[in-house]
Amino acid sequence: MTHAWSQNLLYLALLLSLAYPLGTHMAKVLEGGRTLLHPILRPLERGLYRLMGIHEDDEMGWKAYAWSITLIKLLGLAAVFLLMKTQAALPLNPERQANVASGLSFNTAVSFITNTNWQAYSGETTLSYLTQMLGLTVQNFISAATGIAVLAALVRGITRRSAAGLGNAWVDLVRSTLYILLPLSFALALFLVSQGVIQNLSAYLHTAGGQVLAMGPAASQVAIKMLGTNGGGFFGANAAHPFENSSPLSNFAQMLSILLIPAALCVTFGHMVKDRRQGWALLAAMTVMFVGALAVCTQAEVKGNPALDGLGVTQVASLDQPGGNMEGKELRFGPGGSALWATATTAASNGSVNAMHDSFTPLGGLVPLWLMQLGEVVFGGVGSGLYGMLMFALVAVFIGGLMVGRTPEYLGKKVEAFEMKMASIAILLPCAAVLIGTAISVLVPAAVASVSNPGPHGFSQILYAWSSASNNNGSAFAGLNANTPFYNDGLAVAMLLGRFGVIWPVLALAGSLVKKKHTPEGLGTLPTHTPLFVGVLVGVVLLVGALTFIPALALGPVAEHLTLRSIR
């Protein structure tokens, strides 16, 4: 624990300094510029376009763009589902994992195509290596590339004047994968192996003492799982598993990878709209909220669990022990490394865990829960975090406009009724899915039966599941038995709503903005790069999150916190 706060500081410093060069690189990639990787990868890129029968300069309107994205997702859905249903007969299955039941296969396929990576199964007891690689790893790449592509389309909607096209979805997907995700993943995977993360195709090992050790190609999947804000673990315990996240340094590298691309995309945004201050303002708003959440979570976990007082146990940190709330945590990470991970993974739509959130203190667990409910916009998912945040930025300029009685504008584009409708849908649809799903669950006996902890925490488990699925996070209060028909199907619907119910309105909005003329800045224009705007933006995000979720949070974590000292 003594190192927890310095680790947090180093984390923020490294994150923000790495964001700049990567953000610049990504802007170049999305604008079709030449990068250092072009001599190697450009021929491959061109070959792909030829095979696909497309020209890289073909423009798509918003509907064609949205259909393209949806189409490749549907293919992914079918492929993952079929792989899971037939894996027993396919190669690369040394443990002879059986075919997976339809309900669970459908839930998992939806989960991975929507960048949620909710897991109602445990990797090492359920999936073959082929399913992990050809099914899940592929979707990790495509769903992350989709996020970047949709963001690129939205930005073009803002920057282009009186136009119709938003770019080409295929080209954006190919470039994001080839020039951004693949090289980063390759480098990270190798680094993780150097730290002890495994990468092999061997059958499970039996030791002399009779212990069975699960094996597999973990590092390659872990790298893109972190960088693509996917979060689906290779093993059941996700990044708490030492073979998935071995050393404190592998832990630190993985935590950096969670927020690296989302933070860098703010810089990319600044480049693309030709006003870097705009990107910095969004990054500042995200950082402010992140720091607040991190402080609360770290403090709660480092302090420990008052319900264990009086048992002759010490939870006080010293030079030779971490202390704090250690149930469900790994010693090498301690409460500090676990709280930082929990905050980053739920600020982003990552959802991987290196400690069991179900066993977090009530306030320590409230932080990840609320961060998801804010819509995953504090850094957020790859691409999806920033386009989500831009929806909030539109609401913020709209509210600012109402105050002075003037049609609001953002970056020279008038924000009118249609844009506000789309932004509202994109913001409120996941919120509605969370609350309605939770409300139905507490009324259905089969859903309540999945709860594993008594009292208010049981309610938190249900609320967490719906918050996670609807916002495409994927982390869980994992005591909840989610592999039931009710949750497999219900959460699949929530995941689809949370992904496509946001992507479609965002692209429709982009399609509307792109047609508009440029409105020159006037005296009444609210500048969107100032500390004042950062404050308004943070205020809007927190206000929507608070108004929507405080009643539910009061019934769960807050109630649990108040009763903690009376547990005997």
Added chain:
Amino acid sequence: MDSQFRPALVLFIALSALTGLAYPLGVTGLAQAVFPHQAEGSLIRRDGQIIGSEWIGQSFTAPRDFWGRPSATVDAQGKPLPYNGANSGGSNLAPSSPDLRRAVQDRVAALRTADPEATGPVPVDLVTASGSGLDPHISPASALFQAHRVALARGLDETTVRDLVTTHVEGPQWGILGEPRVNVLKLNLALDDPFGAKSHKSR
């Protein structure tokens, strides 16, 4: 939408081959060439047999061994099987769960029974289950807490055992990443065979 079907299908197949086969197999090949020991699980071998992995904890219950952290892993039927390396997971008990408090109480009692002279406060990591159920480490405090019992059971001087613990403490990486820790399996192996590591290397 029709006109988009061919590019969608071709791109999907191409990306599947590239990111689902070429990438993981490429990483496997390179990892096996550059870091073969780590890629295969950082295995510890003695006399040609695999004893375990330095990253995966094992269940130690004899008084003469250092004990690791409690593990909540189960077997295929859902029955408790601590340190099951083929089915990782935590207890997922809520902080407010009476079961958690009871489990901690029992574990403290077991430690006191195993060594009535260890009356000091028990370090929390020694009586709480890890997230993976496979945690290979305990805190230095938790190791020192058990030194008296281990020394007694092995007929060793307690100072010798405490010194051995101290030499096995790994500090935080880069000085601030992670927590100071002791690898339980390595520590027990060193106790079993103080010259094991050396003779193993010279062989």
